[in-house]
Amino acid sequence: xxxxxxxxxxxxxxxxxxxxxxxxxxxxxxxxxxxxxxxxxxxxxxxxxxxxxxxxxxxxxxxxxxxxxxxxxxxxxxxxxxxxxxxxxxxxxxxxxxxxxxxxxxxxxxxxxxxxxxxxxxxxxxxxxxxxxxxxxxxxxxxxxxxxxxxxxxxxxxxxxxxxxxxxxxxxxxxxxxxxxxxxxxxxxxxxxxxxxxxxxxxxxxxxxxxxxxxxxxxxxxxxxx
Amino acid sequence: xxxxxxxxxxxxxxxxxxxxxxxxxxxxxxxxxxxxxxxxxxxxxxxxxxxxxxxxxxxxxxxxxxxxxxxxxxxxxxxxxxxxxxxxxxxxxxxxxxxxxxxxxxxxxxxxxxxxxxxxxxxxxxxxxxxxxxxxxxxxxxxxxxxxxxxxxxxxxxxxxxxxxxxxxxxxxxxxxxxxxxxxxxxxxxxxxxxxxxxxxxxxxxxxxxxxxxxxxxxxxxxxxx
DNA sequence: GCGGGTTTACTGGCATACAAGTATGCGTTA
DNA sequence: TAACGCATACTTGTATGCCAGTAAACCCGC
Numbered sequence: 001x002x003x004x005x006x007x008x009x010x011x012x013x014x015x016x017x018x019x020x021x022x023x024x025x026x027x028x029x030x031x032x033x034x035x036x037x038x039x040x041x042x043x044x045x046x047x048x049x050x051x052x053x054x055x056x057x058x059x060x061x062x063x064x065x066x067x068x069x070x071x072x073x074x075x076x077x078x079x080x081x082x083x084x085x086x087x088x089x090x091x092x093x094x095x096x097x098x099x100x101x102x103x104x105x106x107x108x109x110x111x112x113x114x115x116x117x118x119x120x121x122x123x124x125x126x127x128x129x130x131x132x133x134x135x136x137x138x139x140x141x142x143x144x145x146x147x148x149x150x151x152x153x154x155x156x157x158x159x160x161x162x163x164x165x166x167x168x169x170x171x172x173x174x175x176x177x178x179x180x181x182x183x184x185x186x187x188x189x190x191x192x193x194x195x196x197x198x199x200x201x202x203x204x205x206x207x208x209x210x211x212x213x214x215x216x217x218x219x220x221x222x223x224x225x226x
Numbered sequence: 227x228x229x230x231x232x233x234x235x236x237x238x239x240x241x242x243x244x245x246x247x248x249x250x251x252x253x254x255x256x257x258x259x260x261x262x263x264x265x266x267x268x269x270x271x272x273x274x275x276x277x278x279x280x281x282x283x284x285x286x287x288x289x290x291x292x293x294x295x296x297x298x299x300x301x302x303x304x305x306x307x308x309x310x311x312x313x314x315x316x317x318x319x320x321x322x323x324x325x326x327x328x329x330x331x332x333x334x335x336x337x338x339x340x341x342x343x344x345x346x347x348x349x350x351x352x353x354x355x356x357x358x359x360x361x362x363x364x365x366x367x368x369x370x371x372x373x374x375x376x377x378x379x380x381x382x383x384x385x386x387x388x389x390x391x392x393x394x395x396x397x398x399x400x401x402x403x404x405x406x407x408x409x410x411x412x413x414x415x416x417x418x419x420x421x422x423x424x425x426x427x428x429x430x431x432x433x434x435x436x437x438x439x440x441x442x443x444x445x446x447x448x449x450x451x452x
Numbered sequence: 453g454c455g456g457g458t459t460t461a462c463t464g465g466c467a468t469a470c471a472a473g474t475a476t477g478c479g480t481t482a
Numbered sequence: 483t484a485a486c487g488c489a490t491a492c493t494t495g496t497a498t499g500c501c502a503g504t505a506a507a508c509c510c511g512c
Contacts, residue, residue, distance in 0.1 A: 012295065012465075038494075048467045053494080054283055061287035069238065070473040070494055085377040092322040093315050151311040155385070238495075264464070274497040279464080296463050296503045 017055035028168040032077040032223040077225040086159035091206040097147040102195040243281035254394040258303040258449040303451040312385035317432040323373045328421040
């Protein structure tokens with residue numbers, strides 16, 4: 001976390017700052033409890049305190065930072081209950097979505113999902129972890145959009161970011177092979193036009209995702225909220 | 227929407243402004259497409275532009291306002307898809323919660339829920355609509371907390387606010403008697419320790435809540451997003 | 453009357469200045 | 483030595499000034 005990006009002064013600066021800081025926090029480059037200074041970041045990027053401050057407000061609204069008046073601004077610790085809640089919400093919502101989707105999915109969608117899974121395999125085979133995470137994101141978003149609820153994904157995305165934060169910080173090597181197999185199982189349920197099967201596959205997928213979180217929590221107690 | 231509240235200068239002003247504006251928007255006193263001015267609000271309340279501006283940023287993050295640079299800040303129109311998504315998410319999540327709860331609910335909780343429903347009846351009988359809405363909020367929050375997922379409610383609350391906005395603006399007289407009966411049906415499912423019954427009751431409750439939204443939308447096209 | 457360029461009064465974006473609370477290190481004091 | 487008080491260097495909170503961009507009223511020429 002030395003230089004940071006260069007600001008494009010032809011564009012509004014607050015969104016640039018917000019996006020950069022958000023990514024850095026989610027990727028763990030700015031770890032929980034890290035202290036952020038309006039003045040320092042402003043100086044380093046050649047802008048005043050004000051836009052930095054406004055970016056902090058947006059981050060705080062997302063639950064990524066906390067402002068303690070007259071004390072400082074800090075990267076939020078990861079709230080165990082927040083992550084568990086995020087997982088629970090995703091399971092409830094996405095399983096509902098695929099159940100609906102099992103009754104409406106057409107062949108074009110199924111082919112598209114197959115192609116996505118192929119790309120996921122390709123990313124894994126070239127050891128492109130970041131690429132895989134992005135494709136995983138896209139897979140789930142695609143399901144939401146296909147169900148006609150892109151707006152739902154907007155909400156889920158915010159929750160997913162907290163989960164991704166945990167993934168990055170714990171530097172956990174997740175079993176990509178298993179994840180891809182679970183994606184396949186979901187598509188298989190859709191192809192069979194079997195709502196129960198698709199739902200079960202999705203629930204299994206999202207349950208196992210955090211199955212080892214207690215272990216992570218005890219291994220890295222310092223990054224979690226008290 | 228004339229005077230606004232008086233600011234307590236011993237407390238931070240931004241949260242006061244934020245809360246006031248948020249309530250005014252949800253209650254429909256600031257209707258969709260209403261124009262807000264940093265300068266004007268600041269002058270009226272005796273503060274500078276800056277805190278007002280920061281309150282706007284927070285509102286924008288919640289989807290209640292939109293800032294159009296060099297043009298003005300406006301109350302967001304109600305996004306049809308956002309409201310539908312909010313309803314879908316609530317149904318998925320809350321039905322999962324009551325299903326879990328049906329297996330863990332103890333008598334103390336059931337008694338408490340009964341007492342809540344009694345209070346709801348009392349509010350209706352004294353024509354206290356605002357009181358009923360607050361009690362409705364509390365009923366659903368209570369279920370989430372009892373399931374051990376208070377953090378889930380934090381998310382649902384944000385979604386609920388968009389739905390409440392619609393309620394207020396359409397000035398719709400909802401059938402409180404039916405709502406209370408549905409609450410009773412949910413508690414009955416819990417008392418029977420029957421997850422399927424409880425889930426079905428919750429889904430019915432949350433589905434019928436917006437069943438007449440298309441009608442509202444065609445009656446008030448001006449308050450919705452294009 | 454009507455079309456088109458220009459002025460003017462606004463808007464929010466950003467920079468800067470000042471105010472007030474907090475942490476910290478040091479010196480004094482009991 | 484330990485506890486206290488205080489100077490000092492931070493922090494964020496708020497106010498204000500300036501800028502660029504927008505939009506609508508305006509004036510002028512036709």
